[in-house]
Each structure stands twice: as structure tokens, then as C-alpha cells.
Amino acid sequence: MQSKRRITLDDVAREAGVSYQTVSRVINNHPSVAQQTRNRVEAVIASLGYQPMRAAQNLAGKHSKTLGIVSFGFEYYGPSQMVSNIEHAARAEGYDVLIHTRQNSTQANVSEEVDYFERWQVDGVLNIAPMPETSYDDMSDRYHVPVVQIDIELGDNSPSVVIDQQYGTEMVAEHLIKLGHCRICEISGPQNWFGAAARHRGWLNVLERHNLEPGLSVEGNWTAQSGYLAAQELLRQDASFTAVVSGNDQMALGAMCAFREVNLRVPEDVSIVGFDDIPEAAYFHPPLTTVRQDFAQLGELGIQYLIELIRDPDTPVKQHVIQPQMIQRLSTAPPPG
Amino acid sequence: MQSKRRITLDDVAREAGVSYQTVSRVINNHPSVAQQTRNRVEAVIASLGYQPMRAAQNLAGKHSKTLGIVSFGFEYYGPSQMVSNIEHAARAEGYDVLIHTRQNSTQANVSEEVDYFERWQVDGVLNIAPMPETSYDDMSDRYHVPVVQIDIELGDNSPSVVIDQQYGTEMVAEHLIKLGHCRICEISGPQNWFGAAARHRGWLNVLERHNLEPGLSVEGNWTAQSGYLAAQELLRQDASFTAVVSGNDQMALGAMCAFREVNLRVPEDVSIVGFDDIPEAAYFHPPLTTVRQDFAQLGELGIQYLIELIRDPDTPVKQHVIQPQMIQRLSTAPPPG
DNA sequence: AGTCTCAATGTGAGCGCTCACATTATTGGC
DNA sequence: GCCAATAATGTGAGCGCTCACATTGAGACT
Numbered sequence: 001m002q003s004k005r006r007i008t009l010d011d012v013a014r015e016a017g018v019s020y021q022t023v024s025r026v027i028n029n030h031p032s033v034a035q036q037t038r039n040r041v042e043a044v045i046a047s048l049g050y051q052p053m054r055a056a057q058n059l060a061g062k063h064s065k066t067l068g069i070v071s072f073g074f075e076y077y078g079p080s081q082m083v084s085n086i087e088h089a090a091r092a093e094g095y096d097v098l099i100h101t102r103q104n105s106t107q108a109n110v111s112e113e114v115d116y117f118e119r120w121q122v123d124g125v126l127n128i129a130p131m132p133e134t135s136y137d138d139m140s141d142r143y144h145v146p147v148v149q150i151d152i153e154l155g156d157n158s159p160s161v162v163i164d165q166q167y168g169t170e171m172v173a174e175h176l177i178k179l180g181h182c183r184i185c186e187i188s189g190p191q192n193w194f195g196a197a198a199r200h201r202g203w204l205n206v207l208e209r210h211n212l213e214p215g216l217s218v219e220g221n222w223t224a225q226s227g228y229l230a231a232q233e234l235l236r237q238d239a240s241f242t243a244v245v246s247g248n249d250q251m252a253l254g255a256m257c258a259f260r261e262v263n264l265r266v267p268e269d270v271s272i273v274g275f276d277d278i279p280e281a282a283y284f285h286p287p288l289t290t291v292r293q294d295f296a297q298l299g300e301l302g303i304q305y306l307i308e309l310i311r312d313p314d315t316p317v318k319q320h321v322i323q324p325q326m327i328q329r330l331s332t333a334p335p336p337g
Numbered sequence: 338m339q340s341k342r343r344i345t346l347d348d349v350a351r352e353a354g355v356s357y358q359t360v361s362r363v364i365n366n367h368p369s370v371a372q373q374t375r376n377r378v379e380a381v382i383a384s385l386g387y388q389p390m391r392a393a394q395n396l397a398g399k400h401s402k403t404l405g406i407v408s409f410g411f412e413y414y415g416p417s418q419m420v421s422n423i424e425h426a427a428r429a430e431g432y433d434v435l436i437h438t439r440q441n442s443t444q445a446n447v448s449e450e451v452d453y454f455e456r457w458q459v460d461g462v463l464n465i466a467p468m469p470e471t472s473y474d475d476m477s478d479r480y481h482v483p484v485v486q487i488d489i490e491l492g493d494n495s496p497s498v499v500i501d502q503q504y505g506t507e508m509v510a511e512h513l514i515k516l517g518h519c520r521i522c523e524i525s526g527p528q529n530w531f532g533a534a535a536r537h538r539g540w541l542n543v544l545e546r547h548n549l550e551p552g553l554s555v556e557g558n559w560t561a562q563s564g565y566l567a568a569q570e571l572l573r574q575d576a577s578f579t580a581v582v583s584g585n586d587q588m589a590l591g592a593m594c595a596f597r598e599v600n601l602r603v604p605e606d607v608s609i610v611g612f613d614d615i616p617e618a619a620y621f622h623p624p625l626t627t628v629r630q631d632f633a634q635l636g637e638l639g640i641q642y643l644i645e646l647i648r649d650p651d652t653p654v655k656q657h658v659i660q661p662q663m664i665q666r667l668s669t670a671p672p673p674g
Numbered sequence: 675a676g677t678c679t680c681a682a683t684g685t686g687a688g689c690g691c692t693c694a695c696a697t698t699a700t701t702g703g704c
Numbered sequence: 705g706c707c708a709a710t711a712a713t714g715t716g717a718g719c720g721c722t723c724a725c726a727t728t729g730a731g732a733c734t
Contacts, residue, residue, distance in 0.1 A: 008720055019684050024722065032682055054456045055401070056720035058392035059689050074411060074421040084411040087438050096457075099436050101424050119391045120433075224620040250617055257620040280587055283561040283594040285622045345690055356714045361692065369712055393690035396719050677733090684727070690719105697714070703707095 007050045016044040027052055054096075058121050066096045067306065068117035068125040072134070073101055076222060077248075077278050078195070078295065082128055082150055085299030093307055098122060102134060110136060114143060124306045126150060131193045146309035150302050153194040154321070159309060161302045161320040165195045165275070168291035168324040169202030172273040173245055175289070175326065177210055180334045181243040181271060185215035187230040187255055189222055189247030196247055199275060203245050215241050220251045227251025231258035242270060242335035249274035249281045249290055252331075256284065267333035277327050287329035297322055344387045353381040364389055391433075395458055403433045404643065405454035405462040409471070410438055413559060414585075414615050415532070415632065419465055419487055422636030430644055435459060439471060447473060451480060461643045463487060468530045483646035487639050490531040491658070496646060498639045498657040502532045502612070505628035505661040506539030509610040510582055512626070512663065514547055517671045518580040518608060522552035524567040524592055526559055526584030533584055536612060540582050552578050557588045564588025568595035579607055579672035586611035586618045586627055589668075593621065604670035614664050624666035634659055 013020040018037060025033045026041040033041075044050075058064040067090050072079035083099065090097045098120055100113050110133075117125055124145050129135035129152045136147055136158070149160040156162075176184055186203050189196030200217070207214045218233045220226030227246060231254065234241070246252035252274035256266050264270050266286055274281060277292035301320050308315045350357040355374060362370045363378040370378075381387075395401040404427050409416035420436065427434045435457055437450050447470075454462055461482050466472035466489045473484055473495070486497040493499075513521055523540050526533030537554070544551045555570045557563030564583060568591065571578070583589035589611035593603050601607050603623055611618060614629035638657050645652045 006720085010720085020721085021684060022682085025683090028722085032680095034682060037682080051452055051456050053396070053458065053720055055392045055395035055458060056689095057722075059390070059396050059691080060720075060722040061689090062723080064392070074417045080411045080417060084438065087436075088440075096453075097436070099424075099434070101421065103425075115388055116433075119388050121390065121392060224617045228620055253617055254620045257622065257624075260622060280561045280590055280617065283565055283591045285594065285597060287594075343690085347690085357691085358714060359712085362713090365692085369710095371712060374712080390690055393719095394692075396721080397690075397692040398719085399693080679730105679732075681730085682728080685725085687723085687725105689722085692719085693717085695715085695717100698712085700709105700711070702709080704705100 006053070007048050009050075009052075012041065012044050012048060012050050015048065016041045063123045063310075064096075064121045065094065066098060066120065066122045067303070068098045068100060068113075068120065068122035070113050070125065070127045070129075070134075071099050071101045072128045072130060077250075077276055078151070078293070079128055079130065081295035082299055085296045086126055086150070086302055087299075089300045089303040093303060095123070095303075095307070110134070117143075117145075124148070124310045126302055126306055127152075130195055133192075146306060146313060148302050148306040148309065150298060151195065154198055154319075156319060157317065159305060159317050159319075161298055161305060161322070163195075163293045163298060163322045163324055164198075165291075165293075165324065166198040166202040166205070168275060168293070168326075169199040169245060170206050171324075171326040172275075172289065172291060172332075173203050173206035175328070176243045176245070176271060176273065176332060177206065177212070179243075179271065179332060182210075182212050182335075183215050183241045184212070184243045184245060185234050185238075185241040186217040187227055187234070187244060187246045187251050188217055188219050189251070191219060199245075199247050220247065220254075222248055222250060224250045224254035224257070227254025228258045229254070231255035235259075235262060235264075243332070244270060244272045246272060246274050249276045249278045249284075249288055252281075252288055252290075253284055256331075267331050269336055271332040271335070273332060281327075282329065284331070286331050289329045289332040290327050292325045292327050294322060294324070343390070344385050346387075346389075349378065349381050349385060349387050352385065353378045400460045400647075401433075401458045402431065403435060403457065403459045404640070405435045405437060405450075405457070405459040407450050407462065407464045407466075407471075408436050408438045409465045409467060414587075414613055415488070415630070416465055416467065418632035419636055422633045423463055423487070423639060424636075426637045426640040430640060432460070432640075432644070447471070454482075455480075461485070461647045463639055463643055464489075467532055470529075483643060483650060485639050485643040485646065487635060488532065491535055491656075493656060494654065496642060496654050496656075498635055498642060498659070500532075500630045500635060500659045500661055501535075502628075502630075502661065503535040503539040503542070505612060505630070505663075506536040506582060507543050508661075508663040509612075509626065509628060509669075510540050510543035512665070513580045513582070513608060513610065513669060514543065514549070516580075516608065516669060519547075519549050519672075520552050520578045521549070521580045521582060522571050522575075522578040523554040524564055524571070524581060524583045524588050525554055525556050526588070528556060536582075536584050557584065557591075559585055559587060561587045561591035561594075564591025565595045566591070568592035572596075572599060572601075580669070581607060581609045583609060583611050586613045586615045586621075586625060589618075589625055589627075590621055593668075604668050606673055608669040608672070610669060618664075619666065621668070623668050626666045626669040627664050628661045629664050630661045631659060 009020045071083045074080040125147045218230040220230045274290035281288040346357040408420045411417040462484045555567040611627035618625040
């Protein structure tokens with residue numbers, strides 16, 4: 001492997017018989033290049049296998065055509081779906097993507113992320129901010145680039161895109177009530193997550209709307225195990241409920257496992273609903289009624305909005321809201337008796 | 338937000354009363370800087386909030402302290418666990434990480450990935466290569482940096498780190514035979530995946546070792562749905578098996594769903610084993626006997642090895658092999674009768 | 675014919691760093 | 705007390721690009 005010199009703009013320029021600037025114009029799609037010249041230069045670029053060096057472009061240029069995305073890690077279904085879809089959407093728009101996975105969510109780390117992206121001169125940042133510790137309140141003084149926040153609190157007045165998770169829970173709760181349930185408990189997600197709180201509010205709202213006493217609510221941590229333990233807790237404290245609203249599908253799975261152990265049948269004895277519609281939910285025993293969120297749309301909207309803000313910083317600040325969808329399966333039925 | 342000029346090396350140097358080179362030495366931890374000078378410079382860096390600009394460092398320097406990782410997307414449990422763990426390990430070693438998610442796995446895309454990382458001048462590449470189309474045969478002529486491949490074929494003679502998935506299936510198959518099963522079917526993963534083929538071989542090996550006729554084998558695509566369909570196919574063709582080896586946990590879930598529909602009980606009528614030990618597997622109905630893989634170790638070993646290769650390109654080529662572990666739960670029992 | 679445009683191209687400078695070397699201050703050996 | 709060796713620092717150059725401006729040539733108007 002001979003370490004032959006890197007091919008530069010000048011190499012291409014010389015070969016094509018034009019100035020380096022013209023080559024630069026070609027690779028940046030600048031309009032004022034004669035079509036004939038453009039073709040010739042592009043042919044040379046291809047034949048030489050020239051690749052513009054990002055470091056040089058970023059150093060010399062005003063923008064880097066790079067977006068920073070702060071990911072929340074891949075242990076949770078929602079957040080990892082978001083990263084995946086955001087990355088696709090960004091690349092489709094011609095942006096490279098820098099992913100920074102949050103280690104743990106303290107404010108100190110927010111500062112670290114800012115520094116990280118600053119060093120890399122990203123043009124914009126997409127922050128997956130499912131809880132307060134991960135959201136940027138007023139970063140405009142530190143960040144010199146636009147920030148769009150994903151999965152932040154419903155109603156937040158920063159540029160953001162969210163799914164109306166409260167409405168999601170309201171749909172399934174209404175569904176349970178329509179079936180005749182009136183003693184509905186909840187296994188909630190960790191309440192420091194915006195989404196978990198929104199889902200919780202949805203549950204409360206619907207009960208209030210129907211003048212029903214809210215049943216017990218036990219907080220889990222999104223895992224099947226926590227759902228299992230929460231269901232046991234529920235049974236210990238009050239076995240009279242006929243339905244459970246779970247903060248996500250995994251906890252619902254855990255809960256069903258706990259119910260089975262005490263010979264409670266789903267849905268004959270107790271109905272249960274989840275949230276997320278993970279691909280496995282349709283094959284649970286029984287298949288789970290749940291709420292589906294369109295993460296692809298979330299990612300796409302987030303990127304679109306961010307790019308708009310980059311192009312025109314005066315784009316009005318707004319929160320885009322996406323509506324989820326109820327998926328009805330066999331885990332819900334009329335209450336016993 | 339005034340767009341005040343970026344703080345540079347020179348700003349720090351002037352403020353600290355040293356040359357810009359000395360500041361450069363401080364941020365690169367060069368040894369020949371007096372402790373006293375270093376302290377002074379570091380104080381100025383902190384007070385000014387100086388951040389070295391990566392683009393400039395990469396342009397001027399010989400290495401970029403950046404690693405490229407080719408991810409396989411986040412729809413599969415294993416690959417996304419790998420990315421997550423690799424990123425952590427890399428950052429712990431002081432490397433920044435560029436993630437490039439493979440769109441679809443053609444050889445043309447491999448070339449695109451190479452170009453991408455070339456543009457960014459990464460020091461090394463970590464390729465998650467679970468199938469032949471995604472693996473680099475002889476990229477040494479295109480890549481000028483070391484490449485370590487993860488999750489590639491067992492026995493591949495490129496620098497790589499793998500989990501011995503064949504051994505994993507052998508463990509659970511042996512377990513089934515020890516319980517008394519002799520008619521064991523398989524729901525395999527897509528056979529163009531190295532891992533799926535390895536798991537398949539493990540199943541065949543054990544049966545042969547015990548002079549047992551292999552049962553039917555139906556190929557799925559890792560999803561619960563495909564497991565469901567595969568199990569139905571199995572039942573249609575030959576209902577006499579007493580145990581099923583599934584290529585992963587999700588397919589096992591789907592299969593159990595199909596068995597339930599025809600009133601086959603697990604494990605009384607049919608035993609089933611999975612692979613991966615996803616966090617939900619312990620809460621399936623019944624809890625699933627499966628194989629656990631240490632992805633954290635995989636990521637760490639991969640990064641360690643890659644960094645070794647970067648520091649010394651003559652580090653011997655080898656394949657690191659990690660052994661998985663059987664997790665025994667309630668989905669396996671002696672055969673009926 | 676003469677200027678006035680605009681499209682297409684070329685030129686100079688510099689982005690913020692690290693490299694390789696040159697220089698100066700400091701120590702130790704005899 | 706002098707020279708070599710070493711530690712600590714400084715200087716010049718240049719990485720490969722894009723910016724802002726200068727230049728050229730052709731056609732369009734009076």
C-alpha cells in the first residue's frame with residue numbers, strides 16, 4: 001500500500017485545465033459554471049476518484065453541512081427509532097450527521113455536548129430531550145446554531161417536534177371505558193420523562209372526564225421487569241381493578257406475566273393496553289392493544305424544520321405535533337361479570 | 338447574540354504570554370512543557386472557554402482521533418447493542434466517533450462508506466458486518482486505515498471480533514437432548530447472515546453428534562411475525578417434533594404464539610429455545626430459555642483491537658472470539674410421554 | 675461604434691491548527 | 705569553569721479548501 005499523496009482540488013484543476021476555484025464551484029454546485037466546463041471537471045473528478053476533504057472545507061467555509069444529533073442511547077425503543085429515522089432524513093437532505101450519545105443526563109453533560117458540537121462546527125443540532133435534564137432551556141448564548149428538540153414536553157415553546165402522547169393514552173383509555181371498564185389502574189413510565197408524564201395525564205384526564213375515580217398508579221422504569229413488579233404491587237394493594245393502562249409495551253408484557261402467575265386471565269379478567277406498538281406486541285399472549293407512533297415522520301419533520309432554521313434563522317418558532325394512532329388487539333375486552 | 342470571533346490558539350497564547358505552539362502542546366498533552374506553564378495555559382483555556390477546532394486540527398495534523406463505525410441500523414437488537422457499546426468504548430479511549438448507517442447492503446454501498454470515512458479522515462474503521470455483502474474482503478487498497486470487523490464470519494482471517502454463535506446453539510441443543518428430545522426442529526434466521534448460518538450449523542452439529550435425524554428447518558427473517566409463520570409451516574409439514582430451536586428470541590415469541598393457537602402447550606407439548614436474551618425474554622409466556630451474548634465486551638474488544646492496529650499497523654491479524662452463555666428458563670422441559 | 679450589462683472564470687488571502695525545525699535556558703560531567 | 709547533552713520554548717511553513725474580489729469575454733442596449 002503505497003501512501004500516494006492525497007488528490008486535491010489543484011490536481012483536478014490542472015488535469016481539467018481550469019482554475020482550482022472552478023473545481024470548487026463544480027463540487028459546490030455553484031450556478032455560474034458553463035455546462036461544458038462542469039462536465040469536463042466532473043469527468044476528471046470521477047476518473048481521479050477525488051474526494052473533497054471535509055476538514056479543509058469546514059475550516060475554510062462558513063458552514064459544514066453537518067448536523068449534530070444528541071441521542072438518548074439505544075436501550076429504549078422510541079429514542080433509538082428516532083435516531084435512526086433522523087439520520088436517514090438528514091442524509092437524504094445532503095447533511096452529514098454527528099451522533100453524540102448522552103452518557104447520563106446531567107446538566108453538566110449538556111454543556112459537554114455543546115462543546116463537542118462546537119468543536120465540530122455543526123450547522124444545527126437536533127436534541128432528543130425526553131426529560132428535563134436533557135433539554136436545553138436557553139442555549140442561544142452558548143450555541144451559535146439553531147437547535148430543534150425532539151420528544152420534549154408538549155407545549156414547550158422552543159423549536160420542537162413532538163408526538164401527542166397524552167392523546168395516545170386518552171384514546172386507549174376511552175376505548176377501555178367504552179368497553180365498560182370503570183376501575184382502571186395504571187403502570188406509568190418514569191415520571192421525569194415528559195412522555196411518561198403526558199401519558200399519565202392522559203389517563204387521569206379521561207377518568208376525570210367520565211367522573212371516574214382514578215385507580216392506583218404505580219411507576220415503572222419502562223422495562224418488562226418493572227412492569228412485572230408494578231403489577232404485583234397493584235395486586236397487593238387493590239385487586240379490584242378490571243383494566244390496566246401501561247406506559248409502554250414492555251411493561252405491559254411484564255404485567256401480563258404477573259397476572260398469569262396469579263391466574264388472572266387477560267382479557268377475560270383484566271384488560272391491558274400498552275404504548276409504542278413494538279414489533280413484538282402483536283405476538284404477545286394475548287396480542288396487545290396499544291398506541292403506534294410515527295417515528296419516521298418525527299425524524300423527517302425534525303430535520304426539515306432544522307434545515308429551515310439553518311437557511312433562515314427567522315423562521316418562526318413553533319412546536320410541530322404529531323398524532324399517534326390506536327392499534328386494537330385482543331388484550332382488551334369488556335370487564336368480567 | 339453577537340457573533341463574536343471564535344477564540345483561537347493565538348488568543349490563548351497571547352493571554353498566557355506564551356507562543357501558540359506551547360498552547361498546542363498543552364492541549365495535545367505533549368510531555369515537554371513545564372508543569373508551571375501548563376497550569377497557566379490550562380487556566381487561560383478554561384477562563385476563555387477555548388475549544389480546539391477539529392477541522393483545523395484534522396487538516397493540519399496527521400491523525401484525526403476519530404473512528405468510523407459502519408452500523409447496521411437499529412431495527413435489530415444485536416447490531417444496535419453493538420453500536421451503542423462501541424461508541425462508549427471509543428469515547429472512553431478519547432476518540433470521537435462517526436456513525437454511518439448502512440442503507441442497504443450492496444457492494445456499491447461499501448464503496449460509499451469508504452468514501453465517506455475517507456472524506457472525514459478517520460484513523461480507523463469498525464465495520465459491523467453480519468453478512469457477506471457488508472464485509473470488506475480486501476479493502477487495503479482503498480482504505481488507508483486499519484479496519485476491524487465485528488460480527489463477521491467465524492473463522493474469517495481479517496482483524497475481527499466475533500461471538501461464537503455456533504457454540505451458543507450447541508449449548509441449547511445439547512440441553513434439549515439431555516432433557517430427552519430427539520425430534521428437534523429449527524426456525525432459523527436468514528441464512529445470508531453469518532450469525533444465522535452459524536446458529537444453524539450448531540443445531541445440525543449437535544444432532545449429528547448424537548446420531549439424530551435433523552428435523553425440519555424453516556427460515557425466518559428475525560421478526561416475531563416470521564417466527565409465527567415459520568411455526569405454522571412447521572406444524573403443517575410435520576407435527577411430530579417435541580422441540581424447536583429458534584434463531585432468536587423474537588421468532589421464538591412468534592412461534593409460541595402460533596403453537597398456542599393450535600393448543601400446543603410450551604413446554605409441556607413442545608419445548609423452545611431462543612437466542613439473544615433480549616430483556617423481554619424473561620417475561621414471555623413461558624419465560625424463554627435462550628443464549629446471552631456479551632455485546633459490551635464485543636464493543637470494547639473491537640475498539641481496543643482497532644486502536645492497537647492504529648498505533649502499530651504490524652499488530653498481528655487475529656480473530657477474537659467471545660463465548661456466549663446459556664440462560665435456562667421455563668420454555669424447556671422433557672418431551673411429553 | 676461605444677458603453678453597459680452579465681455570465682464565466684481567475685487571483686489573493688486566510689481559516690486555525692500541527693509539523694519539522696531552530697533557538698534558548700538549564701543541567702551535569704570532568 | 706567549560707562543553708555537551710537535555711529540557712523548554714519559539715519560528716516558518718503549509719495542510720486543502722472557500723471567501724471576497726478582480727478580471728475577462730461576449731451579447732444587448734442606446
